[in-house]
Structures are given as structure tokens and as C-alpha cells.
Amino acid sequence: MSKPHHKSSRWIILAWSLNGLGLIVLLFVLALYWTRPPSRAAAAPFVDSQGTPYPTLTPAPTIYYLPTITPNPRSTQIVETTATPFYLANGPKPSVIGFSVSGRPIEVYTFGQGEQQRMIVAGIHGGYEWNTIALADQLITYINQHPEVIPSNITLYILRDLNPDGDARSHDEYGRVNAHGVDLNRNFPINWSAVWDRGGCYDHTPTTGGTGPASEPETRIMMNFLNTHKVEALISYHSAALGIFPGGTPWDPASKKLAQEIAGVSSYPYPPINTGCIYTGTLADYAVSVGAAAVDMELTNHQDTDFSMNLRVLDVLVNFTK
Numbered sequence: 131m132s133k134p135h136h137k138s139s140r141w142i143i144l145a146w147s148l149n150g151l152g153l154i155v156l157l158f159v160l161a162l163y164w165t166r167p168p169s170r171a172a173a174a175p176f177v178d179s180q181g182t183p184y185p186t187l188t189p190a191p192t193i194y195y196l197p198t199i200t201p202n203p204r205s206t207q208i209v210e211t212t213a214t215p216f217y218l219a220n221g222p223k224p225s226v227i228g229f230s231v232s233g234r235p236i237e238v239y240t241f242g243q244g245e246q247q248r249m250i251v252a253g254i255h256g257g258y259e260w261n262t263i264a265l266a267d268q269l270i271t272y273i274n275q276h277p278e279v280i281p282s283n284i285t286l287y288i289l290r291d292l293n294p295d296g297d298a299r300s301h302d303e304y305g306r307v308n309a310h311g312v313d314l315n316r317n318f319p320i321n322w323s324a325v326w327d328r329g330g331c332y333d334h335t336p337t338t339g340g341t342g343p344a345s346e347p348e349t350r351i352m353m354n355f356l357n358t359h360k361v362e363a364l365i366s367y368h369s370a371a372l373g374i375f376p377g378g379t380p381w382d383p384a385s386k387k388l389a390q391e392i393a394g395v396s397s398y399p400y401p402p403i404n405t406g407c408i409y410t411g412t413l414a415d416y417a418v419s420v421g422a423a424a425v426d427m428e429l430t431n432h433q434d435t436d437f438s439m440n441l442r443v444l445d446v447l448v449n450f451t452k
């Protein structure tokens with residue numbers, strides 16, 4: 131009987147030994163866990179071998195240039211500052227004909243119901259030429275109070291601010307280009323060039339004609355308007371001082387006639403002052419290419435609207451015949 135007893139006690143000792151070994155391994159694992167160094171996620175900045183912390187890595191913002199996308203007008207718009215506000219209390223509401231790069235509306239006021247169509251465009255150079263927008267707003271207010279200045283055979287469109295993003299950015303040279311840094315009056319698909327010889331041209335801040343002809347939404351909105359309306363005469367207001375530039379290369383005869391008639395009622399120089407600049411991709415050249423008489427025209431300075439003089443110019447525009 132003693133032999134089997136002896137044999138079974140050996141098995142018991144072995145089992146307890148295994149239990150003890152398992153317990154030691156378990157304690158060893160727990161000890162390793164408790165004494166481990168703090169995890170890296172909780173640690174302060176990474177340091178190099180000299181103990182100097184690595185600079186914090188901030189990912190560069192991803193910039194997408196998607197010129198063919200028209201922002202959804204019901205989406206949340208990113209508006210950093212406010213473009214020159216204008217409200218006509220008792221009068222026609224403007225048509226929104228599209229949206230700028232940053233989602234600001236581009237508005238057209240319409241006066242009269244005649245068959246012959248005329249157009250005034252202001253603010254193509256944004257905040258740098260903000261007084262052209264101020265003039266457009268004065269004209270809108272005046273015509274609304276004096277509708278008789280529009281002959282019965284005429285419809286007049288006033289696009290008060292073609293570059294609202296530039297207008298919102300600043301009322302100085304930095305407000306000239308749109309939100310892609312493009313000079314909109316170099317972006318039209320006629321004699322287009324991305325860059326040009328700056329001799330005699332505006333050269334105070336960096337600017338480009340765009341990534342291609344009509345790469346900018348503001349440009350395409352303007353083109354679409356001209357292609358869906360029969361505008362026969364157009365003034366694109368600028369500032370300052372150089373005078374009246376007829377559209378077309380060489381100057382279109384009907385546009386020269388319009389420039390001469392405007393010069394007859396104003397002090398704006400015609401022929402304009404020749405600085406030697408070769409103008410590419412302009413709105414006036416595009417308007418001529420689709421059948422309008424058109425001028426680029428500069429106010430006297432960067433502050434005044436020359437309002438009474440431009441009422442006479444308005445009279446010329448609405449009574450103009452090629």
C-alpha cells in the first residue's frame with residue numbers, strides 16, 4: 131500500500147511546483163508591467179540625442195485650386211471681412227449672376243426695359259479701385275430716384291463689384307487681385323498671357339493673368355453675362371488717371387467713337403496716356419470680341435467718384451449709337 135501512496139505524493143509535489151512556477155512567471159510579467167517607462171504618447175516632445183526637443187510638426191494646409199467648381203450658394207461661406215456693403219432700400223433687387231472664389235455674390239442691377247442694352251462694370255480691380263464701386267452705388271441710387279434718365283428704348287445693367295474678394299481684402303494695392311491672386315482684367319480669353327512685360331504696366335504687387343484664359347469664376351461669370359445678353363455698349367470703370375481706353379486690337383472703331391463722345395463731356399484723357407504697357411486679356415477687348423462697343427475708363431484719382439461728370443458719361447452711354 132505504501133508504494134502507490136509514495137507514487138501519488140510525487141505527482142502532488144510536481145503539480146504544486148508547476149503552480150509555483152506559473153505564479154512566479156505571473157509576478158514577473160506584472161513586475162515588468164508596473165516598472166515599464168511611461169508610454170510615448172503621454173511623453174513630452176521628442177528629444178534628440180543632445181536632449182533638444184524636436185520642433186512640433188504642424189501639417190501644412192492643403193490648398194486645392196479647383197477653378198471649375200462653382201460654390202454651392204447654400205453652403206457655409208468663408209467670409210473673412212465684408213466687401214463694401216450696399217443696400218437700395220426702395221428699388222429693384224439685384225440679380226445674383228454668380229459667386230466669387232470666396233463665395234461672395236456678384237450682383238447686377240437692371241434699369242429700364244428697352245431692347246437696346248448698355249452696361250456699366252465697376253470694381254474689376256477690387257479694393258484698389260474701390261471708388262469705382264462707390265461711383266456705381268451712387269449711380270444706382272440716382273437712377274432709382276430719377277428713372278427718366280434711362281430712355282424708353284434702353285435697358286441698363288450695372289454690375290457694381292466684379293471683384294468682391296479683392297474689395298473685401300483691402301482698399302489699397304493688395305485689394306487689386308481676386309482670391310487666387312489673379313488680375314481679372316488680364317484673365318479674359320483674348321490676347322491672354324499668364325505674364326507680361328511689366329514695363330509701363332502696374333507693377334506694385336505680384337499678380338498674374340491666371341492659370342489659363344478665363345481660369346477665374348469672376349471672369350467666366352462676366353463672359354456668361356455678355357454671351358447671354360446683347361450688350362451694345364459697355365464701360366468698365368477703373369482708377370486712376372490714365373484716361374479712356376477703347377477695346378479691340380487695334381482699337382475697334384465703334385469703341386473709339388464711344389471714347390470720343392465720353393471725352394467730349396468729361397475731363398478724362400482721350401487718347402489715353404500711353405505708358406507703354408501692352409494690355410492682355412482685358413474685359414473691354416473681350417466685350418468687343420462679342421460685339422459690344424467697350425471702353426476701359428479711369429477715374430481721376432483713387433478717392434473721388436467724379437459723380438456729376440459721370441452723370442454726363444451715363445447720358446452718353448444710354449444714348450450711344452454705333
Ligand SMILES: [Zn+2]
Pocket residue numbers: 255259367368369
Ligand atoms: Zn484698374
